[in-house]
């Protein structure tokens with residue numbers, strides 16, 4: 001692929017989006033209609049403005065959010081209101097009119113954080129700041145819950161009486177005496193987690209990837225005295241890294257248990273109503289890894305200095321990677337093509353998305369002027385940055401060609417696939433040194449091993 005001009009642009013973008021936040025930051029609790037939200041990236045104060053992950057706006061405020069990577073722009077739509085925000089720009093556009101904000105959206109660890117008060121109030125949603133508790137309360141429902149200024153009394157359903165839920169590092173209020181169903185213990189033994197209640201438990205659950213974890217919600221429950229009253233964790237072994245629990249919501253009281261995993265698992269959740277237990281059983285399962293040999297058949301890809309085809313290099317590499325991955329018990333390798341056939345880019349994408357692929361690696365050889373030599377790794381989506389960095393480290397080391405860096409570009413196979421995805425440009429077929437190596441079996445074996453090592457490192461497989 002020949003993408004020097006757009007690569008330069010991509011490189012510039014890449015430099016821009018490296019998060020550089022130097023403001024003093026205070027992480028703060030965020031309540032939505034009285035319920036504490038626990039997003040992956042904690043809301044925080046930047047210059048006295050509460051910044052929240054953009055996912056809060058879409059998942060909790062019911063707005064439609066679109067991200068434009070080229071312009072670093074967030075567009076938010078709800079009812080008839082349209083807001084455009086740009087990373088590091090304090091001017092927003094509301095319905096096409098420029099409005100100045102107190103704080104500009106920022107990127108932190110690949111997450112876009114936006115000023116909640118500005119966005120919510122523009123969408124007609126009420127936002128309150130409680131300076132004593134250093135907490136933000138967002139109210140979407142008419143007559144919804146505003147800051148609990150007086151502790152709820154009676155019923156014993158609110159363990160955080162007067163204090164709300166504290167994040168780690170905050171001051172703790174003493175727990176009240178439990179007087180209803182409580183979670184008495186959470187135990188992780190081998191690949192099994194047992195949550196013990198004082199009465200029959202009901203659980204809902206879902207699975208999240210990158211990193212792998214299982215979330216189990218136990219509505220209408222509180223944490224018993226044997227556990228920390230607000231949040232805590234239990235060590236695990238095997239597939240379980242640790243089990244975290246927290247009083248996820250205090251109105252109504254609700255407990256969330258998050259099982260952090262060392263590897264991908266399949267799992268079952270059983271409610272044992274007589275023993276008052278919820279039992280989560282895990283089974284390690286294989287990661288689906290797609291290796292995509294670029295081009296094929298009538299699409300030769302780049303033609304090398306001596307007239308060799310890029311498609312043949314790509315396929316040879318893909319087959320070698322597949323052979324190595326076949327020996328990995330925790331990886332199920334899938335090839336987009338295993339012979340000299342042609343697939344449209346969208347067919348490759350569909351194949352990966354439909355197969356529930358966990359990691360997508362596309363293999364290519366590059367072409368430009370004869371003096372250009374080296375290895376490049378491309379990503380497009382935020383969820384692929386870590387994979388790109390790891391793959392690039394292993395592949396450049398194995399190839400031993402000049403390091404032409406990790407770059408961002410919107411190649412279709414890494415834009416439209418819905419898992420971490422990278423495109424490797426192993427070397428330049430237009431450079432005599434690179435070309436000679438790229439068609440040598442020893443070089444291909446070494447790079448194939450580098451690709452496998454990179455994939456295993458990303459998936460944390462020993």
Ligand SMILES: [Zn+2]
Nearest residue numbers: 001294301364
């Ligand atoms: Zn190519």
